[in-house]
Amino acid sequence: MKSLCIIAIKEIQEGLRNRWVLATTLLLLALSLTLSFLGSAPTGNVGVRALDVVIVSLSSLSIFLLPLIALLISYDAIVGEVDRGTMLLLLSYPVARWQVLLGKFCGHLAILAFATILGYGATAAALALTGTPIGADSWMAFAQLIGSSILLGAVFVAIGYLVSAHVQDRGTAGGIAIGIWLLLVLLYDMAILGFLVVDQGRTLSADMLNVLLLLNPTDTYRMFNLAGSAGVSSLSGMAGIAEVQTLQPPVLLGMLAVWILLPLAAATTIFSRREL
Amino acid sequence: MNNTVEIDNVSKRYGRIEAVRSVSFSLPAGETVALVGHNGAGKTTLIKLMLGLIHPSEGMVKILGEHPAAGEFAARRRLGYLPENVSFNAALTGRELLAFYARLKGEAPAQAMALLDRVGLAAAAGRRVGTYSKGMRQRLGLAQALIGAPALLLLDEPTTGLDPALRQSFYEIVQELRDRGATVVLSSHALTELEERTDRVVIMNRGLMVANGSLDALRRIARLPTRIRLHLTGGRPAQMPGWLESAGTWHPVNGHVIELDALPEQKMDLLRQAIHADHALEDIEVVPPTLDELYAHFLRSQGDAR
Ligand SMILES: Nc1ncnc2c1ncn2[C@@H]1O[C@H](COP(=O)(O)OP(=O)(O)O)[C@@H](O)[C@H]1O
Ligand SMILES: [Mg+2]
Numbered sequence: 144m145k146s147l148c149i150i151a152i153k154e155i156q157e158g159l160r161n162r163w164v165l166a167t168t169l170l171l172l173a174l175s176l177t178l179s180f181l182g183s184a185p186t187g188n189v190g191v192r193a194l195d196v197v198i199v200s201l202s203s204l205s206i207f208l209l210p211l212i213a214l215l216i217s218y219d220a221i222v223g224e225v226d227r228g229t230m231l232l233l234l235s236y237p238v239a240r241w242q243v244l245l246g247k248f249c250g251h252l253a254i255l256a257f258a259t260i261l262g263y264g265a266t267a268a269a270l271a272l273t274g275t276p277i278g279a280d281s282w283m284a285f286a287q288l289i290g291s292s293i294l295l296g297a298v299f300v301a302i303g304y305l306v307s308a309h310v311q312d313r314g315t316a317g318g319i320a321i322g323i324w325l326l327l328v329l330l331y332d333m334a335i336l337g338f339l340v341v342d343q344g345r346t347l348s349a350d351m352l353n354v355l356l357l358l359n360p361t362d363t364y365r366m367f368n369l370a371g372s373a374g375v376s377s378l379s380g381m382a383g384i385a386e387v388q389t390l391q392p393p394v395l396l397g398m399l400a401v402w403i404l405l406p407l408a409a410a411t412t413i414f415s416r417r418e419l
Numbered sequence: 420m421n422n423t424v425e426i427d428n429v430s431k432r433y434g435r436i437e438a439v440r441s442v443s444f445s446l447p448a449g450e451t452v453a454l455v456g457h458n459g460a461g462k463t464t465l466i467k468l469m470l471g472l473i474h475p476s477e478g479m480v481k482i483l484g485e486h487p488a489a490g491e492f493a494a495r496r497r498l499g500y501l502p503e504n505v506s507f508n509a510a511l512t513g514r515e516l517l518a519f520y521a522r523l524k525g526e527a528p529a530q531a532m533a534l535l536d537r538v539g540l541a542a543a544a545g546r547r548v549g550t551y552s553k554g555m556r557q558r559l560g561l562a563q564a565l566i567g568a569p570a571l572l573l574l575d576e577p578t579t580g581l582d583p584a585l586r587q588s589f590y591e592i593v594q595e596l597r598d599r600g601a602t603v604v605l606s607s608h609a610l611t612e613l614e615e616r617t618d619r620v621v622i623m624n625r626g627l628m629v630a631n632g633s634l635d636a637l638r639r640i641a642r643l644p645t646r647i648r649l650h651l652t653g654g655r656p657a658q659m660p661g662w663l664e665s666a667g668t669w670h671p672v673n674g675h676v677i678e679l680d681a682l683p684e685q686k687m688d689l690l691r692q693a694i695h696a697d698h699a700l701e702d703i704e705v706v707p708p709t710l711d712e713l714y715a716h717f718l719r720s721q722g723d724a725r
Contacts, residue, residue: 149522153511160510160547228506232563235470235500236523237492415490418473 154250171262194281202368217303218320255296301406423602429478456623499569505560509549643708644680650702
């Protein structure tokens with residue numbers, strides 16, 4: 144446990160030093176402020192639902208951006224250190240490989256969580272400061288957005304490690320990471336949409352669609368945030384889906400947890416067997 | 420029984436490459452050991468096997484009473500390692516990195532800072548390691564290897580990239596560790612500078628261990644001639660004394676120096692005769708076979724055996 148913390152702290156220290164923390168926080172902050180204030184302008188005064196509008200924009204932003212940031216931080220974590228030779232020295236110390244991996248995971252997750260909480264939180268704070276009234280369930284939904292966004296980040300950090308533990312050089316790791324991002328964030332949904340249009344509901348039942356959406360962590364995240372609370376779902380156009388949806392928030396969160404644990408366990412196993 | 424390192428019939432294959440072939444040796448506590456061999460002989464592979472960074476294809480490795488291949492790593496607390504081509508994360512400072520490594524070993528970071536001084540990095544401690552020269556990184560590498568007064572030090576080509584003055588202080592540090600009872604393994608292909616600093620020499624060639632013993636023992640086995648140089652006053656006489664003719668091979672080096680190659684059992688006899696001979700001797704030099712020569716000899720004899 145102690146070794147794990149030492150490695151996590153070093154990872155954070157490095158993140159601060161090479162500006163990862165700063166860049167990520169500023170990026171999330173700038174984009175979320177822009178999206179929120181530009182986004183609410185055309186709608187006019189939306190009253191108590193102002194924060195709900197922000198949640199809809201921010202969750203769409205997160206789906207694109209957080210997986211990308213998480214993969215960029217993580218794809219290099221193992222293969223990069225092996226390549227540079229720093230892993231050789233680290234593993235000659237009294238630490239187990241799973242401790243190295245989990246320590247890095249905690250460090251990277253802390254960086255992502257910090258950036259998300261600060262970036263998104265500032266937007267909510269700005270909204271509250273401009274005098275917009277915000278209902279209690281909107282605050283609740285917003286807290287859920289931040290929490291689930293961190294989980295989404297964690298999913299892609301874990302996936303990035305799996306890639307990083309498996310491949311032999313950094314270029315390959317980067318390529319595969321981008322491929323995974325394209326697949327899970329863009330292509331998967333496009334393929335499902337395309338199929339739905341062609342299929343016209345003949346073969347694909349609502350249950351099967353649910354399963355398909357559950358299999359992709361970004362869709363799981365989307366369902367959790369856009370259909371999770373009544374206020375948000377009526378805005379997001381997910382109301383129709385929310386009525387029939389049988390997937391409860393705990394199931395969705397559980398699915399995200401599975402998406403974190405499985406790649407992380409696989410990455411640990413592969414890394415433990417790796418020779419360097 | 421009290422061996423720090425035990426290597427028993429260990430082989431390591433990388434696909435079709437046999438990096439280490441059926442090597443066995445054990446190192447008692449407190450010995451300073453030179454692991455010598457040309458590039459690709461298997462030195463680094465042996466060291467990685469001792470660290471458990473790679474697993475032997477066959478055989479057993481035991482370090483400080485532990486089996487690193489089975490994932491046991493508590494003994495690494497008492498082990499220091501300096502990799503060949505050591506590298507560090509460039510974003511952190513020397514002090515931060517050393518503190519990190521000290522914590523991992525369960526040592527107080529404040530104590531480790533004295534090591535920066537010891538290797539002459541105190542002035543650069545607050546600078547990012549990315550700005551360090553090769554020699555400075557090597558010194559930081561040595562400092563981290565020394566954290567926690569290790570019982571076993573594995574130093575892979577430690578003096579490459581160090582200038583002569585630093586090499587000297589490096590060997591002083593090794594001497595200190597040796598006095599404290601640590602086992603020190605130095606791998607190198609620069610042989611001459613290891614000479615006389617080691618209790619044992621392990622010679623590797625293409626994955627095979629071709630020799631293992633003290634320098635003296637290896638000299639005895641190799642039966643390489645000792646060179647005796649006689650400096651004569653007043654130049655070389657026209658008629659060489661009779662005993663020289665029987666001594667076997669000798670040749671003039673210049674006008675007043677001649678050199679004899681003496682086999683181990685002849686050496687004392689020849690020296691006695693040289694001293695009692697009637698011509699005027701100014702000086703006698705006795706040069707035992709160097710590590711370089713021994714090394715070359717063992718490589719040659721291995722070649723003959725196959
Ligand atoms: N990871 C590896 N994969 C394949 N071959 C390797 C690997 N590491 C070392 N070798 C090979 O094993 C042999 C011994 O290498 P090494 O132990 O590094 O030699 P040395 O340190 O004595 O120069 C060399 O032929 C080298 O090419
Ligand atoms: Mg080597």
